[in-house]
Amino acid sequence: MKQLKIITTGGTIDKLYFDDLSEYQIGKPVIDELLRSFQVGFEFEVVPLLKKDSIYLTDDDRELIRKVIEKSSEQHFLITHGTDTMIETAKYLQGIPDKTIVLTGALTPARFNSTDAIFNIGCAVSAVQTQPEGVWVVMSGLVWEPDKVRKNRQANCFESI
Numbered sequence: 001m002k003q004l005k006i007i008t009t010g011g012t013i014d015k016l017y018f019d020d021l022s023e024y025q026i027g028k029p030v031i032d033e034l035l036r037s038f039q040v041g042f043e044f045e046v047v048p049l050l051k052k053d054s055i056y057l058t059d060d061d062r063e064l065i066r067k068v069i070e071k072s073s074e075q076h077f078l079i080t081h082g083t084d085t086m087i088e089t090a091k092y093l094q095g096i097p098d099k100t101i102v103l104t105g106a107l108t109p110a111r112f113n114s115t116d117a118i119f120n121i122g123c124a125v126s127a128v129q130t131q132p133e134g135v136w137v138v139m140s141g142l143v144w145e146p147d148k149v150r151k152n153r154q155a156n157c158f159e160s161i
Contacts, residue, residue, distance in 0.1 A: 001129050003043040005074040006031055007065060009050040009057065009089075011082025013106040013117050026051040030110040031080055031121060040125070045074075054082025054089075054105075062092040069096055076128045077101045080121075083151055083158075086137060090146035093135045102128040104138045107156055116140065 008014065008029035016027040032046040049068060050061055069077055075098060081089055083105045090103050104124035110117035116139075124138040137144045139158040150161050 001076050004076050006046045007079045008048045009081050010052040011054050011105050013080050013110050015109040054085040062089050078124050078128050079103045081105050090135050090137050100133050101135045102138050
């Protein structure tokens with residue numbers, strides 16, 4: 001992997017909460033700061049493309065993500081994404097040749113003490129280096145093809161289908 005391009009789209013991973021009523025904003029992407037603090041052994045570039053909760057992502061947004069990937073010379077992409085429509089975006093990105101694309105996110109914001117974000121990012125970084133070209137969804141230490149996973153909203157987890 002020469003360089004990893006990281007595209008951030010918003011979602012829970014970058015949320016900042018302000019009060020008990022769950023008022024929030026999508027903050028500055030946390031992945032750059034996290035990876036630099038861990039002194040990772042690879043080069044990366046963070047492209048803060050969108051700042052949306054994934055329930056508000058449109059096909060125009062997905063097309064923008066797709067175009068950025070298609071026009072890029074990099075072969076490895078990590079996309080931080082909200083969990084509600086992550087699989088929909090992963091399916092939208094299928095078919096881009098010569099690219100390994102991994103989508104990950106968090107069920108709790110990265111700024112929380114008990115977040116899954118750091119673990120998911122670490123797993124996604126490993127997956128983007130080891131999986132063949134194609135599109136992958138990485139959550140909770142597991143790697144799935146987009147057509148073989150779903151989010152179980154009641155249990156607040158991802159599961160095989």
